[in-house]
Amino acid sequence: MSTIANDTFLRALLREPTEYTPVWLMRQAGRYLPEYNATRSRAGSFLALATSPELATEVTLQPLERYALDAAILFSDILTVPDAMGLGLRFAAGEGPRFEHALRTEAQIRALRVPDLERLRYVFDAVASIRRALTRDGVQRVPLIGFSGSPWTLACYMVEGQGSDDWRQTKTLLYSRPDLMHHILQVNADAVAAYLNAQIDAGAQAVMVFDSWGGALADGAFQEFSLAYSRRVLASLRREHEGRRVPAILFTKGGGPWLSEMAESGADALGVDWTVNLGAARARVGSRVALQGNLDPSVLFAPPEQIARQARAVLDSFGPIAAGERVGHVFNLGHGISQFTPAEHVGVLVDTVHEHSRRLRA
């Protein structure tokens, strides 16, 4: 077993005792960092950056140089899997992702297959490269998180072809031809499971399933079209690697209504957005899963003293952890960090989380 200098993050996910609350930030390697923008310029495009193991490694490590973050997360895109299925991922300047070959016909849907993982080799190479870069003299600084979009979230983009306010085409398919939607989701679930297992094999020490659009679904439809397939992924994951448990986090943006059902999904931890009261969420999930979240990323636009106050409020709302209690909290934002965040504000947040949570434990 490799040695990890700081494994607080993994222990919190597994609801083991920690001295403080670990913190990392969704999209921590991103456009709010000047050094990220410099690397991205050198790469020429987002996709060139994401598909280069060397450059992905460089940007993954950048936030760790600035801040005392407790985890690194693979720099990649959530749409790599459908791209490898042949849908043709493109990023137009100033716009979000688009697929050249969105799923428009039954024939296209029936032809969907779990992609050859060799087409995603660049991702696994990045994982291995980041692991090496995190390690010096046999000691790894912090754990590395791998990730994927959820089967439902991938299906949203695959059917719609791009982001959407209302996912009209996706939901039209769902309500008109649920059989075809289930077919897409089955293929996606098998592909996501294989993809995450290959990331684990390559060295990811925790994995996160981003169900970014599960919250767009109606109650009932969420359980049938999103949660059932996340559960299928989670059930297929390799949960031990290098002699260590590999925890899995499930994050449904807007998933507050369904936390109790999500706690039975097989995930070790649930991500929660900022609409959720952490104390109430903790009461609902009990000791079944750890929780990750949930500061509103907009708080980072405020002055430092206000950031510190709001971060303490999140920690206080989770509440104290009694000795021997099997609960865990990982501090994070309730969504990705904004590109407009002042970089120095992130340091205030990270340091406040560490200091205040140590005080709460003392």
Add this chain to the structure above:
Amino acid sequence: MSTIANDTFLRALLREPTEYTPVWLMRQAGRYLPEYNATRSRAGSFLALATSPELATEVTLQPLERYALDAAILFSDILTVPDAMGLGLRFAAGEGPRFEHALRTEAQIRALRVPDLERLRYVFDAVASIRRALTRDGVQRVPLIGFSGSPWTLACYMVEGQGSDDWRQTKTLLYSRPDLMHHILQVNADAVAAYLNAQIDAGAQAVMVFDSWGGALADGAFQEFSLAYSRRVLASLRREHEGRRVPAILFTKGGGPWLSEMAESGADALGVDWTVNLGAARARVGSRVALQGNLDPSVLFAPPEQIARQARAVLDSFGPIAAGERVGHVFNLGHGISQFTPAEHVGVLVDTVHEHSRRLRA
């Protein structure tokens, strides 16, 4: 007291017995109707349509000619109040609303005042005109709903100047200068209360507060910056007019986490979006308030038999109403109807709601 031929909607909001579940649809007078588009073309622009009492009356009544809807809702815009405050509402072609004079400085914010209601006379004239058009031989077909944006939702547009994914400027102000945000919200609350009371005086028989962006707020911030000011509005409303109770509906999109607190807001009914399980919501609010909702508007893109199935599922999830039980359900969508909805699908929905709920009561 005027006579209303069909007052099922008002009785359901007041948790009195009804023979079936009444139904109306947010944005029922809208772009999915060819006759609406014809009137809008004649008007020349959305604002010309919304500010003409005669044309607003015409489009308000259009959906009632096609469908057996149980209520009419004033055709207007949620941003009329800030426009009357002098912010300069504009609709650019193909875009959402914009304010020419968004709140950018402390001086602008300190200068905000409850507007002279004479500047909103066209709205009250429309209410009176619609009431007349709904009435024949002294009998009114269905009740008329008045409405306003919530103080928080108005503030979002007033600070941001337009719609937003993340309300960055609005939240920056909220977290950096909560004193200024509270000042805006106080003025807005007083303005909204005066506006709704004038609609009631003009003939609105129920009122709805649209808190479209309350769900963008973090737990804690929602209570402080949205709910507190909706409560202030609700406490100031005239609740009796023409010898009849005037029920008030509060709808926070994404407000599922806070339903129990919203049930103490002074509203007679709460609108809920489609992420909420109606049966669970009913258990949470008890007999304190009626519920309104909550079909996903995307269901209306599906074939008729699927629409009927999903509508029945919403009614079934609310569950049966025992004799003498003080609960109420008004069927609605969880959001405004989409412009891409096939008009004939709306008839299927309305008829299914009536038929199935009669069966459930029998």
